Amino acid sequence: METALPGVQGFLYPNEIELQWSVLIVLYPFITGLVAGAFILASLERVFNVQAVKPTYRLALLTALAFLLVAPLPLQLHLGHPERSLEMYLTPHTSSAMAMFGFIYLWYLMAVLLLEIWLDYRKEIVLRAQSTPGMLGWIYKLMTLGSYNISPQSLEIDDKVGKFITVVGIPSAFLLHGYVGFIFGSIKANPWWSTPMMPIVFLFSAIVSGIAAVLLVYMLISFIQGRKTDMACLDTTARYLLYAFLIDFGLEMLDLIHRIYEADESFKTLDFMVHTQLYTSQVLLQIIFGTIVPIGLLALVQLISLSEAARKGIYVISGLLTLVGIFAMRWNVVIGGQLFSKSFLGYTTYKMEFATREGLLPTIILMLLPFAILWALVKLLPPWQDEAGHSHSS
Amino acid sequence: MSSRFKDQEHLIRMGVLLLAGIIVFFVLRGVMVPRDFGEYGHYRGGALEDNRARPAVYAGRKACEECHEEVVAARKGGRHAAVGCEACHGPLAKHASDPAAAKPGRPDAKTICLVCHLENVARPAKFPQVNPLDHGEGKACSDCHKPHQPKIS
Amino acid sequence: MTSKSDRREFLRKSSKFLLLSGAASVAYASVAEGQPEKAPNYRMHDHWWGMVIDIDLCIGCGNCVRADKAENGVPLGPKYFRTWVERYHIPPGDLQHPEKEELPVVDSENGGFDGFKEKYKKGDGSKNFFVPKLCNQCSHSPCTQVCPVGATFESPDGVVLVDREYCLGCRYCIHACPYGCRYLHPETETADKCSLCYHRIVRGLTTACCEACPTGARRLVDLKDPNDPVHEFLKMHKVHVLKPQMATGAKVYYNALDGSVR
Structure with a gap:
């Protein structure tokens, strides 16, 4: 059908021509997912006492914090009236998934992540507060809250409380990202989003992306600091990545098969979209290169014995592919859900801008920002105790 | 007893800090939420007046x-x-x-009538429609049909 | 001296008032003539607004779209509409295999603002008709449900409204509307939608689109008013709402709505 509007195919309700949620909203679930995933990896060590992943414990917590601090920024930047965003806390509408997310975010940041990091690092904070001069010393002094007691008894209490917080933290991390999935999954008007699978698919893809991110960050920091990576830790983490990936992939395929088999009124439209506009990001990036290839590589390590260098190489490649795949998954949900008309009669296109408020440039900056924060956090609260190398913390 | 307290002192300090944060939140909330919020439901009652204020x-x-x-x-x-x-x-x-x-202004009788009465298959069949190419010999509609009483008697 | 300037000031102010709300003052005048339930002593709880649209009467002239944009300051151009008109074209299909049926061909160039140029031929066996769309003023509205801050709401008289002073511009509501009735106003950067001309109906006037509709295809109705002809109309006609499977409690009733309409 001919049309005067560029990028529009078939019929859309006129208000649908413009996309409402940009690449920034793609970034938001991606970042939140990294937070939840990283935290869940850290909790593994603490709650289930998995010794092998201990070297990444603190790093995972700091990674989670760095990303969590950035998570609300893309939302803030996207709002028509960022100055009103506090209303979300002042007059939260209890029937809105988005309003409730604000509180879950705060709970997770304040009651879980900050507290757990503080308890875990308290001994070092106190020691550094006593030995570090200048500005930095004052920061440490502030963090001690004026209590310098690091007696064995007090540290034992910290450990107990920390464990309790971790136990509370795991469902909180599940909630954090499950809720992001619910924000999309609960929109009955949009068949691409509206599925009860959404929270659980988001959750497992979050775990996958978080583990992959910690794996990569661990290798990167070790490389930069010239520190030997703990191969047992890498192997175990990679194994968890594979397991989480298999569940995630299974869930996503279940959703797909269900849609194809039911073939309801929206199916023709969505099927066409996946085969045209979303082909690259969904079929190629998300499913083939972002899921099947890394699963294959990670499974290969389990099946045949490879040299350390080969395993490391595989972990780097599959970790990177995983992150690309999960980002593509978020893209396909957020952008894909807006490309078709709710009349099921037409399609629009998303043209990403560059140096605008919601363009590619701020997206890249926001994606790099957590790494800058993480760098500062690692300086402030080194995840490894001694300067020389391998000994474990806590 | 006192040593146990001493070993937990930092936790109590943190607890007080969190509590203070929560209190600050509720105070801020009390100050910042518009007075008329919740007057009729979960919204600003004044928003009704805002919507009414528009001139017709x-x-x-x-x-x-x-x-x-x-x-x-x-x-x-x-x-x-x-x-x-x-x-x-x-x-x-x-x-x-x-x-x-x-x-x-006086509507232009050459165009305004056709807004409604130009032939279009999507228009209900019973609705009077014309094709100006074979109706009216190019004259203005109002030459024959009085807009306020269009039927030619 | 002072009293004179006071008087002048009063005149200036009151003429400004008259200018701003001319229709209102006229409405007030008609109230004075004995229609007590209208205008100044408007009581929200006595009303429950909706609309009835008769597809058989719509001629696709676009008057409603133009009137709405003028009345409510809706930005011009093809992307922002509080109301719009769609043209449906349903070619003769394979009746034995409806599942293979071609989708209806729908167009709405500039929302019908400029009317519809003839596009199809008489006697080609197709079915053609116009469908005006607007906010369905749902009584269980998904847009209200998802608004995180209470910036959109169902008023006590059954109209879904937006609080421009409170809206964050998060656009969650735009996604939640199954009918595509919301947009982000490019100037205020807040969500915007049909207010059922709330500023008019509380003054005893009908909506701008109904005022401008030449055939009476759309009619504002008060479902709480026992004397409103709507009750008789709904009894005598087979009506339908859009996307009933969405269970939104839509209050815009369509007469003679074809099953192909989305």
Whole structure:
């Protein structure tokens, strides 16, 4: 059908021509997912006492914090009236998934992540507060809250409380990202989003992306600091990545098969979209290169014995592919859900801008920002105790 | 007992800090939430007034008929009697409140009639439609049909 | 001296008032003539607004779209509409295999603002008709449900409204509307939608689109008013709402709505 509007195919309700949620909203679930995933990896060590992943414990917590601090920024930047965003806390509408997310975010940041990091690092904070001069010393002094007691008894209490917080933290991390999935999954008007699978698919893809991110960050920091990576830790983490990936992939395929088999009124439209506009990001990036290839590589390590260098190489490649795949998954949900008309009669296109408020440039900056924060956090609260190398913390 | 307290002191300090944060939140909330919020439901009661405050642009046919009795008489019983005045003459609230402030123009009889009566297959079949190429010999519609009483008697 | 300037000030102010709300003052005048339930003593709880649209009467002239944009300051151009008109074209299909049926061909160039140029031929066996769309003023509205801050709401008289002073511009509501009735106003950067001309109906006027509709295809109705002809109309006609499977409690009733309409 001919049309005067560029990028529009078939019929859309006129208000649908413009996309409402940009690449920034793609970034938001991606970042939140990294937070939840990283935290869940850290909790593994603490709650289930998995010794092998201990070297990444603190790093995972700091990674989670760095990303969590950035998570609300893309939302803030996207709002028509960022100055009103506090209303979300002042007059939260209890029937809105988005309003409730604000509180879950705060709970997770304040009651879980900050507290757990503080308890875990308290001994070092106190020691550094006593030995570090200048500005930095004052920061440490502030963090001690004026209590310098690091007696064995007090540290034992910290450990107990920390464990309790971790136990509370795991469902909180599940909630954090499950809720992001619910924000999309609960929109009955949009068949691409509206599925009860959404929270659980988001959750497992979050775990996958978080583990992959910690794996990569661990290798990167070790490389930069010239520190030997703990191969047992890498192997175990990679194994968890594979397991989480298999569940995630299974869930996503279940959703797909269900849609194809039911073939309801929206199916023709969505099927066409996946085969045209979303082909690259969904079929190629998300499913083939972002899921099947890394699963294959990670499974290969389990099946045949490879040299350390080969395993490391595989972990780097599959970790990177995983992150690309999960980002593509978020893209396909957020952008894909807006490309078709709710009349099921037409399609629009998303043209990403560059140096605008919601363009590619701020997206890249926001994606790099957590790494800058993480760098500062690692300086402030080194995840490894001694300067020389391998000994474990806590 | 006192040593146990001492070993937990930092936790109590943290607890007080969190509590203080929560108190600050509730104080801020008390100050910042608009007074009329929740007056009728989960929204600002004043928003109703805001929505009402907008000035009308269309006066409504009642307003027209108050002054233009001769037109009411002319339209009576005709095929166009039910058509609102502003459907053809355009929005005239300004004119209704101050007749001198805005003078309505006379609609162009060559185009305005066709807005409704130009042939189109999607129009209901019963609705009178014409193709100006084979109807009216190029004359203005109003040469034969009086807009306020369009049926040619 | 002072009293004179006071008087002048009063005149200036009151003429400004008249200018701003001319229709209102006229409406007030008609109230004075004995229609007590209208205008100044408007009581929200006595009303429950909706609309009835008769597809058989719509001629696709676009008057409603133009009137709405003028009345409510809706930005011009093809992307922002509080109301719009769609043209449906349903070619003769394979009745034995409806599942293979071609989708209806729908167009709405500039929302019908400029009317519809003839596009199809008479007698080609197709079915053609116009469908006006607007906010359905749902009584269980998904847009209200998802608004995180209470910036959109169902008023006590059954109209879904937006609080421009409170809206964040998060656009969650735009996604939640199954009918595509919301947009982000490019100037205020807040969500915007049909207010059923709330500023008019509380003054005893009908909506701008109904005022401008030449055939009476759309009619504002008060479902709480026992004397409103709507009750008789709904009894005598087979009506339908859009996307009933969405269970939104839509209050815009369509007469003669074809099953192909989305």
